[in-house]
Amino acid sequence: MAKDFALMPTGNIDAYISASYQIPVLTPEEERSLAENLRDHGDMEAARRMVMSHLRFVIRIARGYLGYGLPLPDLIQEGTVGLMKAVRRFEPDMGVRLVSFAVHWIRAEIHEYILRNWRIVKVATTKAQRKLFFNLRSAKKRLGWFTHAEVLAVAADLGVKPETVLEMESRLSNQDLAFDGYEDDDDESPSAPSTYLPDSRMEPLRMLEREDTESKDKARLYAAIQGLDERSKVILRERWLAEKKQTLHELAQQFNVSAERIRQIEKNAMKKLRLQLAV
Numbered sequence: 194m195a196k197d198f199a200l201m202p203t204g205n206i207d208a209y210i211s212a213s214y215q216i217p218v219l220t221p222e223e224e225r226s227l228a229e230n231l232r233d234h235g236d237m238e239a240a241r242r243m244v245m246s247h248l249r250f251v252i253r254i255a256r257g258y259l260g261y262g263l264p265l266p267d268l269i270q271e272g273t274v275g276l277m278k279a280v281r282r283f284e285p286d287m288g289v290r291l292v293s294f295a296v297h298w299i300r301a302e303i304h305e306y307i308l309r310n311w312r313i314v315k316v317a318t319t320k321a322q323r324k325l326f327f328n329l330r331s332a333k334k335r336l337g338w339f340t341h342a343e344v345l346a347v348a349a350d351l352g353v354k355p356e357t358v359l360e361m362e363s364r365l366s367n368q369d370l371a372f373d374g375y376e377d378d379d380d381e382s383p384s385a386p387s388t389y390l391p392d393s394r395m396e397p398l399r400m401l402e403r404e405d406t407e408s409k410d411k412a413r414l415y416a417a418i419q420g421l422d423e424r425s426k427v428i429l430r431e432r433w434l435a436e437k438k439q440t441l442h443e444l445a446q447q448f449n450v451s452a453e454r455i456r457q458i459e460k461n462a463m464k465k466l467r468l469q470l471a472v
Contacts, residue, residue: 224290
């Protein structure tokens with residue numbers, strides 16, 4: 194299939210779009226016959242024809258996402274991946290046309306691409322956030338922030354909490370900002386976070402607290418180790434604390450037991466340590 198796509202014009206998106214619209218649309222009978230050949234015989238030529246004849250629909254859907262500021266060729270490419278997945282899963286006996294079945298797959302791939310590339314920091318992770326991301330713009334009737342009534346209306350319409358609407362509106366209104374700024378920053382650019390965010394790691398009080406905590410944790414660990422039997426101490430020391438750590442088989446030879454027995458002793462010793470440190 195990749196070889197067949199190479200026959201399409203490359204390097205010029207307008208030429209690619211023009212060529213895609215010149216490919217004839219399949220009749221219902223042709224589509225069903227090709228789908229059956231693909232399903233029953235693995236006919237890749239049938240798959241190619243089904244994909245090529247539906248490229249115009251991918252382009253039409255991709256154009257609807259230009260408002261996110263991402264390149265149209267990339268949107269078309271991701272949508273085509275979704276179309277290929279739909280063709281592979283299409284069942285001609287369902288009684289629907291491929292274009293109706295493929296819309297979900299095409300949009301899903303484009304959505305994933307937008308979420309990965311719209312911002313450096315991912316703005317939508319949960320199902321509710323993803324739903325809001327692609328519906329919030331169309332829900333806005335005017336410029337500016339939502340009123341309380343609009344927030345409630347959007348939340349009710351999309352089946353999410355009002356707090357989720359406010360959080361997503363805030364995320365969409367913000368922009369990525371490099372921590373150290375950019376080389377071509379001018380006087381009108383916002384200050385880089387590195388110029389005003391405090392770094393308290395080297396403050397004397399924080400350093401003293403950290404050292405004190407580490408010292409206490411280390412003392413508790415060694416005290417807990419002392420409560421183990423001698424064999425468990427040796428195994429833990431050689432497996433975790435020694436500069437050159439020994440393997441289970443090396444310790445098994447040393448204690449004249451199986452490697453599985455060494456693993457069990459190590460596991461039980463670690464469990465005892467965790468219980469002691471959790472107190």
